[in-house]
Amino acid sequence: MSAHVKINGLTITYRDDAGEETAAVRDATIELARGETLGIVGESGSGKSTLARSLLAHTRAGARFATGSVHLGDTDVLALEGRDLRRFRGGRAAMVPQNPMSSLTPHMTIGAQLEELVRLQTDLTGRAVHAHALSLMERTGLPDPELLARRYPHEISGGQRQRAVIAAALIGKPELIVLDEPTTALDKTVEARVLQLVADVQKDLGATLVYVSHDLNVIRALCSRIVVMKDGVIIEQGDAERIFNAPGNAYTRSLIHAIPRIDVEGPLPPAAASPIQLEVRNLGFSYHRPSGFPFRKAPATRPTLDDISLSLRKGETLGLVGESGSGKSTVASLIAGAVSGHEGRIILDGEVVSGAARKRSRDMRRRIQMVFQDPLSALNPAHTVEEILVRPLRLHFGLSPAAAREKAATALQEMELGPEFLSRRPRQLSGGQQQRVGFARALAAEPDLLICDEVTSALDVTIQANMLSLFLKVQRERAMTCIFISHDLAVIARVSHRIAVLEKGQLREIGNRDSVLHTPSNAYTRRLLAAAGTHLRGGEDETASLRIPQSLSA
């Protein structure tokens, strides 16, 4: 039997800033039979998306196909041109890109964008075009297609947008579907449902599927074969279960090992009977929407946070988990004083903390520190690491420049960065190094409470694993009180002593780590756990191509 998809000795090069030709993908060879599901995994910069795009004969600006070929059936894909290429793209091969927000044209309604493609890829005309678009929206599980078709992309949720993009991909009944990290921007429970849809669609069409992701859990749930890429080279490929159970390559092993798992061991318990350090009582918050008219305040909308009460003992890490819009970051902003105007009370060591950071004493500002998701936007790009670290030290402790510099080096040391980093600027550092500097700056202030807001979400898995180990070490050594916020339950499980679950601004559940993870009392917590554990159990039913619990596919 001849291969359905065949990539042969493909090298894709691009011109870098210096004008040098560099290979983004080097000598890649892949063969897939019809209906097979292939997962391409790798960390950022591994060339996995570049390789996937080549299946539609596409490169981003500046890149080109240097050598090798891509075949779909008998078609030499890279040789297609003009009208043939357009019929091929969206017809025989379809692409679902990563970010559903930016991959739909913002000024066109969902319906208009689907109908445009229906006209291009089918022979339908007139009313039938609209009807076909609606039927596709129904097929992908979009509620009330008639209404949604009139909406603009920013007016529907992320999951709905991705469903619309998938609906667009189905129009030509493609025999090859390429998905480039289609669920990375989505919440876990939404991700599970979109994956289910992808699996259904693939089975319906009998299409060959290529799925690009940095998330091995997702790949494992969906794919029968795996390609592992690093620095543009395929370092391992083969049967998915074999690679997961017995990876043949050290890098693959480290990737699999770095997957955050919900069944990991948690941190060591804090010293017994330590005093309560932070108490939050009946915290509430609403954003006021601008009314549109001057001098008139609009009525408050649904509260962003509603009656949240929690407390933390010294040396304890509270994991705050929830999906986008749950209000978890608002809790962080309120405690850190970045947003003011809350109801209820925030009490640190028996002292009521006022809302806005500006109204807090300098010492209170020192005692509560925060680390952010995107270190690059939280660190001043014009400053060196030394300037970034020395400034708070001098401000909070009035140190002399020399003493502050020494202390800055110590702070870096604690984050396992050498003193040579002092003279660098944020842009010269990798994502992981930037985040370490973010931590060093917060820790240099010797805070009583450290708030970490999605601090590892932007990092690759292996770097995330290192970062989490480092966090655990420092937290334990300093017996620091922390609030650790994440959408990823596996990350929360790794670092937290206690876990709080937020949904729609309400505290659904709070309790000891083990009781929340193993005996959740709330239905929403159970759903989160099911979505996070989706890819870990499984194996019981070998006939099912996807191990996603039925409860989620609704």
Add this chain to the structure above:
Amino acid sequence: MYAVLALIVRRLLLSGVILVLVSGTVFIGTEILPGDALDATIPADELMYYSDDDLARMRAELGLDKSAAERFVNVFRGLVTFDFGVTLMTQESVIDSIIHPLLNSLIMASVAIVLTPLVSVVLGVWAALKPGGRIDGAVSGATLFAYSMPDFVVGNVFVIVFAIWLGLAPAVLMITESAPWYQILAVSVLPVLALTVSGVAYQFRLLRAGMVEALGSEFIERARLSGVPEWRLVITHALPAALVPMLNGTAQFVAGIISGVVVIEAVFKFPGIGIELIRSISQREVPTVQAITFLAAFAVIASNLLADISILALDPRVRRARNDR
């Protein structure tokens, strides 16, 4: 719809505030000019025939003896009701004396205002089809050159090339203020071209930047990978997104064209409001100066409002942003 209405109402209120400030500024501006209308209109050798009493009497007739605050209230009341009063010297209605030049300038400026974005869009789309290509290079280079040239240089170059070397048009327009509109339109060709040059240069650059950004975006990539033909990508997917920054530039251009009109009219001796403004300033014809500047400010505010509404029409995100949270 409610949000759009609210936005427009708010902009209108804001426009009112701006107009009040503008009329204040205009009044102060004319107040600090040295001398008053009387000094400016009576030649020095005639001045010796008048006694101080005569001058005081004439000042009183013209209302020049009242306090600045009192005069401002009067002027302001007139401006906001579009009653611009009478000229100081000839005592004819200000509106009657400026209506012809005003209409002439309006004809010329409207042609330039309509023409400029059209030319910019055509050039911008053409250049953005192949960024860095030969067409892009030529158009980008030419517009950068044109953008760096002041209006009076462009105007004079046009006079030299088209009127003196090629003899295609008269160097100095000999046409009366009250000529019919088609004659005005006919002589407007060179002034309009001169006005358009810098406007096109600026708006082309905005549109090209917007087009290049839009064409490199993920939504274009997705549409391209779905088999949408290139011309559709450009016209229906990229262009509306790129028009938004250009329209902001267009509003600015309309503001700029009003000062451009003064310069260009002086170069071509076009019988418009710019020439009228220069004349009335030199004669200290304060009510006329006030009327013209007030109307100019009014035009700028109106055009900005129009640009904002066009942006609302083009970008659904702005339209409904207020309903989001």
